[in-house]
Amino acid sequence: MRTSEVLHAWKKILRGEKPSLSIEITRECPLRCPGCYAYAPSHLGEGRGLRDLSDSKGQSLVDGVLEVVDKYRPLHLSLVGGDPLVRYRELGQLIPEILNRGIHLQVVTSAFRQLAPEWAGLPHLNFVVSIDGLQPEHDVRRTPATYERILKNIKGHKITAHCTITAQMMQRPNYLDDFMRFWSAQPELNKVWFSIFTPQVGDQLPEMLSPSERTRVIGELLELRERYPKLDMPKGLIRQFATPPHTPQDCVFARTTRVLSADLRSEVAPCQFGGTPDCASCGCIASMGLAAVAAHKLGGLIPVGAIFKASLRMGGATAAQLPAKSPGQLVMPVKSHSQP
Numbered sequence: 001m002r003t004s005e006v007l008h009a010w011k012k013i014l015r016g017e018k019p020s021l022s023i024e025i026t027r028e029c030p031l032r033c034p035g036c037y038a039y040a041p042s043h044l045g046e047g048r049g050l051r052d053l054s055d056s057k058g059q060s061l062v063d064g065v066l067e068v069v070d071k072y073r074p075l076h077l078s079l080v081g082g083d084p085l086v087r088y089r090e091l092g093q094l095i096p097e098i099l100n101r102g103i104h105l106q107v108v109t110s111a112f113r114q115l116a117p118e119w120a121g122l123p124h125l126n127f128v129v130s131i132d133g134l135q136p137e138h139d140v141r142r143t144p145a146t147y148e149r150i151l152k153n154i155k156g157h158k159i160t161a162h163c164t165i166t167a168q169m170m171q172r173p174n175y176l177d178d179f180m181r182f183w184s185a186q187p188e189l190n191k192v193w194f195s196i197f198t199p200q201v202g203d204q205l206p207e208m209l210s211p212s213e214r215t216r217v218i219g220e221l222l223e224l225r226e227r228y229p230k231l232d233m234p235k236g237l238i239r240q241f242a243t244p245p246h247t248p249q250d251c252v253f254a255r256t257t258r259v260l261s262a263d264l265r266s267e268v269a270p271c272q273f274g275g276t277p278d279c280a281s282c283g284c285i286a287s288m289g290l291a292a293v294a295a296h297k298l299g300g301l302i303p304v305g306a307i308f309k310a311s312l313r314m315g316g317a318t319a320a321q322l323p324a325k326s327p328g329q330l331v332m333p334v335k336s337h338s339q340p
């Protein structure tokens with residue numbers, strides 16, 4: 001992250017605003033991925049899930065999203081779901097409107113349908129495609145968004161592949177290497193991000209990594225990034241996987257990102273996972289990315305995190321007094337809507 005981007009975010013925090021916004025623009029998805037957190041029964045807290053909300057479509061969705069965007073004026077916006085491509089025509093209207101506002105836009109999708117040709121190459125627009133490992137495992141979990149279909153649907157685009165690492169992947173040698181080799185060779189691939197499976201508190205799931213598997217992932221990613229330039233994960237970010245935040249209060253990402261669900265009103269808390277995520281086992285790339293930024297010392301002296309935390313306190317006090325203003329660009333990775 002550039003210093004200018006940190007400063008843009010800092011200004012917003014001082015005004016009591018969150019620089020990043022994520023919107024679940026639809027509750028619909030044609031996939032039924034095992035372990036999808038968006039459809040967990042307690043995603044929205046108090047036993048409410050995404051399917052319990054009413055959502056919009058057509059002009060009402062377009063107007064509703066733009067109203068929210070104009071209200072919060074984020075530097076960075078993620079459109080997730082469900083799958084945002086369910087609202088394909090509405091996306092066609094929203095994308096230019098949002099980009100024209102100077103906002104960096106990310107669309108998180110399974111790429112179950114074709115990305116429109118007119119969206120290719122637009123500056124400050126990033127399609128993040130969720131890919132659950134190598135083809136045999138992915139295709140079982142993500143039909144109809146199989147490898148074959150994804151490769152067809154992203155033709156002519158440059159996408160980011162996002163893969164959530166599970167314990168099952170770590171049981172097979174060189175799994176991450178094989179993943180990088182396959183996707184690095186695809187001309188449509190711009191970059192790859194990895195997260196690590198994040199459980200809810202109390203979960204006992206086969207996807208959860210043991211401490212030694214987590215350590216091995218960190219070592220492998222540090223090594224893979226030297227061989228695969230498309231692995232877009234700085235060393236400082238990868239090392240943060242060893243010390244995830246212990247609570248949402250410690251998580252810079254959660255504290256600087258507002259997540260709205262499909263009725264465009266309900267907030268998903270404490271972060272995009274909803275429910276009661278186990279922060280101490282967090283593997284969210286966005287959380288680690290911002291933790292790495294927070295660990296960075298401005299001028300080699302003052303940790304950005306200390307400035308952010310002080311600013312969050314000040315921002316809370318001044319939010320009601322200062323006007324919102326000045327969109328800019330803060331490019332921060334935001335977690336995919338899905339994890340296996």
Ligand code: SF4
Nearest residue numbers: 251254271277279282
């Ligand atoms: S992103 Fe991770 S660390 Fe941050 S609140 Fe969510 S689970 Fe906790």
Ligand code: SF4
Nearest residue numbers: 029031033036082338
């Ligand atoms: S993980 Fe994403 S693609 Fe899969 S069912 Fe959930 S919302 Fe749909």
